[in-house]
Amino acid sequence: MNQSPFTSPSSTGLLANRYQLKQLIGSGGMGEVFLANDILLGGIPVAIKFLTQTVVDSKMQQDFVREALMSAALSQKSLHIVRAYDYGVNEKGKPYYVMEYLCGKSLKDLIPLSLPMFLTLSRQICLGLQCAHQGINIDGKICPLVHRDIKPANILIIPDPILGQLVKILDFGIARFLDYASTSNTSRGFNGTLPYCSPEQLDGEKLDSRSDIYSLGVMMFEMLTGKKPWQPETDYFGAWYKAHHFEQPKAIADVKPTLKIPQKLNNLIMSCLAKKSCDRPQTIAQILQVLNSLEQPNCPTLPTIPSSSILSRPLDSGLSITVEQSCRQLSWPENKPIQEIVFPQVINAAQGAMATLWLMLPKQEVKNYAVSTRYNQFIFITSPHPMLLWVTVLYNRKVAPKWLPCYLDMKNPQNLRLVSFLAENEHYPLIFFTLEVPHSCTNVLSSRIEPTQQQMLRNWVQQSHRLPPTSAPQVSKQLLKHQYKLIQSRMLQHLESEPQVVLSGSI
Structure with missing residues (x-):
């Protein structure tokens, strides 16, 4: 567990004169998440994520604020992206996001999935990504957002009282800020999750939506099979660099022979895993088109209605x-x-x-x-x-x-x-x-x-x-x-x- 930015939640008073921290509810590579009460809104529960990166200068703080604003604006456009309400930097230089508090399960705890559940969740994930890739208007300019860290741990599944499950994508904007902050501090910085990184991300190139599509392909493979498309001998950077750049992904049929999926779904996932970005689906809309066509036979009565x-x-x-x-x-x-x-x-x-x-x-x-x-x-x-x-x-x-x-x-x-x-x-x-x-x-x-x-x-x-x-x-x-x-x-x-x-x- 990462070292907490606090001695204990109870000894910190109010964060930003507004949020009463209650307890640590999660931690990972990007930081720690606390349950808190928003005193200004009657004590409504919220989740506050403190990032691992320390904001060391005014330029980094400005960049964090910009990423936070973009993330918050994006979260108001799609039901499938966790709501971000507030942001700031505490007295120790730790940036934080204030998000809606949700009770659900991480996708990583649910896989492998049945085909119907795979289609339901994949479609919602794509709707959230599509909204981000289409961009938001900042000062009259459309700014697309690339997540940079699509993986099962960043997908939250919320029970829905009507149609079962509602997808929420976590950490939009955070990955991009951490990537910037890391490379600003050192000459050899990298942020991401190696098994899901696109080849161009590992090379430190400028990323577009096709990098997220590659990560989505890795995740969809895992959602169906419970395994990743590659199994390198170690988890070090070099082993994953070799896998993503030079090794062909395993066939879904070889990894899970008992799994029967439509050929067009198999082709879709494999195309997302193409080494060159130009060989992948170029937009999330192309992926949604295939997923929607696959849902039609299973649910001919309008399958595309949102889960709420x-x-x-x-x-x-x-x-x-x-x-x-x-x-x-x-x-x-x-x-x-x-x-x-x-x-x-x-x-x-x-x-x-x-x-x-x-x-x-x-x-x-x-x-x-x-x-x-x-x-x-x-x-x-x-x-x-x-x-x-x-x-x-x-x-x-x-x-x-x-x-x-x-x-x-x-x-x-x-x-x-x-x-x-x-x-x-x-x-x-x-x-x-x-x-x-x-x-x-x-x-x-x-x-x-x-x-x-x-x-x-x-x-x-x-x-x-x-x-x-x-x-x-x-x-x-x-x-x-x-x-x-x-x-x-x-x-x-x-x-x-x-x-x-x-x-x-x-x-």
């Missing part, structure tokens, strides 16, 4: 006559603008309080969607702020789909009440009002919530009650907007591939 979401099946009428009559008697709220909008609202019907969705559309659009296939989806994130995205889509092949998204701050008591009612009813009404005078209710449709969805909504309400308030609801909303855009195209592809009849099953 669930879709309902096509919906029947489901509303009682009394509920429908109650909805038709409603008037457009005086505090809502007369324009094309959608919003949720609790109403008191004959059967009691229930959550509803109100829409105002031109008369012709109301007619277009009077007969339509309805799907809904709920996505919930807890960090940095609990936020729920509730999406209903109306699909009629003759016209464009009508998307009805609602973003609900789950620390708002009214929204908690609304989602609670939503979870207690099998159907929720879609109440159509016309944009034209007299703005009356002309149609009432329903959307069905499956039992699994109902239970998830109940769980999310309970979670939201327990979570402390934060000052970052807009950050969570932006994260959900990003996921919403990704999901829309895939939902539409699925809908368009189905015959225009009342569909059955789930997506």
Whole structure:
């Protein structure tokens, strides 16, 4: 274990007058991780990583701050990258990151994986890497990020209450800073994990996304077989340099003869392990294309939905006559603008309080969607702020789909009440009002919530009650907007591939 930068967490007081360190929860080549409480946010738990490298001059500190800012900005763009909230340098010159505290397992403790689990996790890893490689905007300039240390120990798997597992990639930005700091201090510096390093990284060349793709190939090989593509006689630098530069990787079939995988997956992994970067897949998008095609036969019902979401099946009428009559008697709220909008609202019907969705559309659009296939989806994130995205889509092949998204701050008591009612009813009404005078209710449709969805909504309400308030609801909303855009195209592809009849099953 590395020497701690503290005598003991209890004797240090507050770090940066904000973080109360509790205990050491992990250590490794890059540094040590402490569990801490963020006093300014009501004692919410956070993880603080102290890096091994000491910041010795102002130039290094500026570089660390830049890398930390880039890492923090990146972590707000993808659910698959651990959130970085804060950074700094302590009184002993140790730089640190403040990250979300997550309970999960390292990928290294789970491998080897079954093929379905491999596909699920690999795809999420690629989505996180793709976001980083596409870059973030810093002062008007797009700055791509290369991780430089992709390995199973830097992949955290979080239990997901709906679809099983959620991937979080750790340590973006840290590897790059350590690499810089090491080479700044000595003439022969190297940071990385030898079994996963690309040939160009070992040569100290300038790296791009294809270096991460090489490391990803090593990791995917190991995820399936439990072994690495090479087994040099020693773990010294020279032995791994020789393996990565001159030795061909072992065949997956030779390492694990009982494993049966599609040939195109075998070819993909081997191409990632090419010695020359120009011979590998040039972007993560090319890898995702292959992984998505492999997932289709195993999960033909829209496999690309994120792990924190669930879709309902096509919906029947489901509303009682009394509920429908109650909805038709409603008037457009005086505090809502007369324009094309959608919003949720609790109403008191004959059967009691229930959550509803109100829409105002031109008369012709109301007619277009009077007969339509309805799907809904709920996505919930807890960090940095609990936020729920509730999406209903109306699909009629003759016209464009009508998307009805609602973003609900789950620390708002009214929204908690609304989602609670939503979870207690099998159907929720879609109440159509016309944009034209007299703005009356002309149609009432329903959307069905499956039992699994109902239970998830109940769980999310309970979670939201327990979570402390934060000052970052807009950050969570932006994260959900990003996921919403990704999901829309895939939902539409699925809908368009189905015959225009009342569909059955789930997506």
